[in-house]
Amino acid sequence: MSGYRPARASATMAQSASRNRAMQLDHIDHLNIRCRLEDLPAMQRFYGDLLGLRAGPRPNFATPGIWFYLGDNPVVHISTRPGERPAGPGPYDHVSFRARDMEGTRLRLRAHGVVFDEAPVPGFPLHQIFMNDPAGAKVELTFVLPEKA
Numbered sequence: 001m002s003g004y005r006p007a008r009a010s011a012t013m014a015q016s017a018s019r020n021r022a023m024q025l026d027h028i029d030h031l032n033i034r035c036r037l038e039d040l041p042a043m044q045r046f047y048g049d050l051l052g053l054r055a056g057p058r059p060n061f062a063t064p065g066i067w068f069y070l071g072d073n074p075v076v077h078i079s080t081r082p083g084e085r086p087a088g089p090g091p092y093d094h095v096s097f098r099a100r101d102m103e104g105t106r107l108r109l110r111a112h113g114v115v116f117d118e119a120p121v122p123g124f125p126l127h128q129i130f131m132n133d134p135a136g137a138k139v140e141l142t143f144v145l146p147e148k149a
Contacts, residue, residue, distance in 0.1 A: 033077070034081065035134070040065075048068065051139075053075070055068055058074075065078050094130070096141070098142050117129070
């Protein structure tokens with residue numbers, strides 16, 4: 001699949017489409033990360049053990065993988081294609097999880113040897129911590145800072 005390519009439409013179809021409402025989207029459903037088969041155990045440790053997502057039910061696809069849940073929702077899908085390298089750099093930059101306990105998170109990351117960067121969000125009461133997962137995907141943890149009295 002090489003990406004979205006709009007179909008050529010007649011002038012009448014284009015005019016009709018412009019009068020219609022936009023698609024009704026609710027929220028991002030999940031993020032899929034492709035990794036090498038040999039990286040699955042490291043991905044399990046990163047998303048499951050370190051970030052605390054729960055590995056859960058996954059359809060019986062022909063290739064190995066893991067679905068990680070946040071509550072009842074499978075939000076991170078890890079997939080593999082045996083014999084195929086993951087896709088190279090593309091427009092995807094990172095995924096962000098809203099997080100709590102910034103200091104505890106820093107301690108946990110350091111204890112696991114995870115290299116991370118931090119940045120405040122200018123003009124917003126937010127603070128970000130960035131790291132890479134074992135497949136090289138950037139992961140952000142976003143913390144809401146307490147309001148100043």
